Amino acid sequence: MPVLVLENGERLTESAAVLQYIADPKPETGLAPRFADPDRYRLQEWLSFIDAEIHKAFLFPTFWYKDDGSLAKPRARIAQTLSVPAAHLAGREFLVGHSFTVADAHLTWALLLLRPAGVDIAQWPSLSAYLERMQARPAVREAIATEMALRKTVAANPA
Numbered sequence: 001m002p003v004l005v006l007e008n009g010e011r012l013t014e015s016a017a018v019l020q021y022i023a024d025p026k027p028e029t030g031l032a033p034r035f036a037d038p039d040r041y042r043l044q045e046w047l048s049f050i051d052a053e054i055h056k057a058f059l060f061p062t063f064w065y066k067d068d069g070s071l072a073k074p075r076a077r078i079a080q081t082l083s084v085p086a087a088h089l090a091g092r093e094f095l096v097g098h099s100f101t102v103a104d105a106h107l108t109w110a111l112l113l114l115r116p117a118g119v120d121i122a123q124w125p126s127l128s129a130y131l132e133r134m135q136a137r138p139a140v141r142e143a144i145a146t147e148m149a150l151r152k153t154v155a156a157n158p159a
Contacts, residue, residue, distance in 0.1 A: 002014070002015050015047070030100070031105075042097075050110055053081045054082075082121065089130045107130075
């Protein structure tokens with residue numbers, strides 16, 4: 001679970017809330033549509049979908065549980081789940097509107113975790129093309145490199 005420690009020391013949890021908190025202070029970045037823009041609610045829709053249907057319903061059990069009985073239901077459901085963003089992205093570059101938003105960052109992260117979870121997204125050409133486009137973005141490449149470096153640091157220095 002992501003945790004963002006705010007300047008006042010409070011902790012903000014849940015991916016959708018953290019991502020919105022990151023995007024909102026600088027609307028000029030376009031990371032989230034502006035207030036009252038109908039696309040803002042589409043952004044919330046996608047953040048919620050990714051959290052509930054991909055992260056909590058599939059990724060969490062896959063990385064948390066190791067027995068086949070606990071994993072059977074999430075594995076059976078993931079193809080149906082991934083068909084939703086795959087259909088939406090057919091002919092579209094981004095999840096919401098015409099530019100990169102925090103929803104794209106969130107879906108990209110989830111899609112990157114699917115491979116180690118044993119899911120090959122090649123069966124969804126629109127998702128494969130989308131992930132390739134997202135990984136070509138310099139900021140995304142930098143974020144992935146930062147996460148990989150942090151993982152190595154944590155692995156080398158277990159608590």
